[in-house]
Amino acid sequence: MTDHVARNASPLRTLAWYERPSARTWRCAPAPAEVRSFHSSLPDYSPTPLTDLPPLAAELGVGRVFVKDESSRLGLPAFKALGASWAVHRTLAERASNGAEPGPVTLVTATDGNHGRAVARTARLLGQRAHVFVPQGVHPRAVAAIAAEQAQVTEVPGPYDEAVRLAARAAAAPDAVLVQDTAWPGYERIPGWIVEGYSTLCAEIDEQLAVAGIAQGPGLVAVPVGVGSLGQAVVTHYRSRPSERAPALLSVEPEAAACVLESLVLGEPVSVTTGETIMAGLNCGTPSSIAWPCLHGGLDAAVAVPDADSARAAADLAALGVSSGPCGAAALAGLRAALTGVDADVRRAALGLDPRSVVVLLSTEGTAANPHSPVDPC
Template sequence: MSDNAASPRALPWFVRPDARAWRCEPAPTDVRVFHSSLPDHAPTALTELPSLAEELGVGRVFVKDESCRLGLPAFKALGASWAVHRTLAERAANGEGQGPVTLVTATDGNHGRAVARMAHRLGQRAHVFVPQGVHPQAVAAIVAEQAEVTEVAGSYDEAVRVAAEAAAAPDAILVQDTGWAGYEQIPGWIVEGYSTLCAEIDEQLAADGVVDGPDLVSVPVGVGSLAQAVVTHYRSRPSERAPALLSVEPEAAPCVLESLTLGALVSVTTGETIMAGLNCGTPSSIAWPHLSGGLDAAVAVTDADSARAATDLAAAGVASGPCGAASLAGLRAVLTGVGAEERRRALGLGPSSVVVLLSTEGIAANPHAGADH
């Protein structure tokens, strides 16, 4: 059901009351073992922000700060590293040759840079396709990883299409973080890679005295891969205290919100937004069953909402780009304004609730690069 009570305009919002009862299989346990073996691996910070808890009327607010993950300014390296590792291992096991391959992907910045970093580290080539309008700093960062970069005249969805065509060449492999019919194994490995982030949150909360886990997790969403990982983590174990899960998108690209509202996976026409990494028109096919089953709520926010959230996080000591700050912008939109009490009740939040915000990127490489592709 949607909430149309807000004034002066309706909040783009969807809520479903039975999501916390939905269950799925867990991520494999060897993902975290693999990440721990990498030379530059370290858990990212979980930072408590009491001022936000007071503002939002909850007990405690924590921010998972992904501004430096495996030497890159976003969480994307978790998924890219695991997927490239699995892809090359499968290729070797199948006897498909010992020579170098070209890892092909489409990106607005962080995913492509992570794939390029892994390719270079492992002696492979990388070819990264970027949609029109990607920030020059993001392109330069990918080129610095020794990748070939091609700009596509069109949207992110068009860049994905062109990248998939290029990956049909001999000795080329598509490493894309969105799935569709016939292309789901590698995107599934990318999602598995993100499980490390969720496991860290559990341990860090427990060390801070929160032994029962969070009451709500707020996740920025593009195609939905990170949200799929979060749903998988929290909906794969029996728990009477399963948290509410909130997805946050730009109003310019609310493909998950629109799909949830209509009850089916649909594409939307995207507009311009500073949340470039969330500017996706179609949810991932492998993410959709998890999003439609396990998300409690979805909200869309404006660029102004995201920019304000980024400024406030910076003032509190958390460097976050517009995509990463969307998690705070979305929670603010839900917990304030007309209709807030009804939305708060729908999510089961009270004055002692514990909330985790996923800040999926820093701001060093590209102020407009992405949380979800």
């Protein structure tokens, strides 16, 4: 079966949509089991909530909608600490096993906010140094939060991809290590560890759905994507299982930075010129090289949404008691876009949704993680 691309006209706008009918048959190896054990050993670890929201299920015409609420993860307001903590653990352990000189190293990264703060927090807790490159457009409060973790912060007068380039150059210094959550040819091992760290989030969902009486798992998972690392983790988790348990997987991006959607449409990874968006953590122009094969093979569908839809979704989640910034609320905005407007019934069928379906939305950050959030109490 062939992939399908649509730009569906509606009274308000055109929907950027991609679907791959064969995605649920694609398979890959699972993440290492020891990741969850590592996170469970951390003193401030606890599973984040999986919140059942019946009003959303009624609105969307499905059986149940759960939101995985990452507004407080290992002391930070986003899921990124899972990847940063595991990758830094592996990096430092490898350096020690290779006989590296004792003493602190500088962990270098580029960020739109959450990943950099997670790396800086991990460095501070482990007695290491951090140097974080921040692209243009990141809110000053997000920059201040990174600096408050005792990190050196360099603000870059350019987009995210330029910040990554400068961070990689800085990491060439002695006793410095690049801990970046995107990969490119020649730099893939540490980003792979970051992706492995995110697998804990998916393992928690399995356990929490089982407690809720849903042993078969979800029928659909909607995940916000930037460079695609979390998307890779989600695809890896659900596509390493028997086919009868495979849910539909939907990626959601800002219209201003839809590099994964554009790459899927073209059938190869491409870079796009990004614009301004309140979904700052998703404002990325190039897919991760290690994420791309998983996204291309295992995503059922991809959609891009405007800022207004994400803002509305964040406000609606807040009204239901879930703190979600614009990036996290993108999952709800994307699913709404898929299930409304012209050809909505066709898209619903492609996703395999019916009135009994169980949907999981990944809300990847709380309002405190994104000062642009329209529901930020500050």
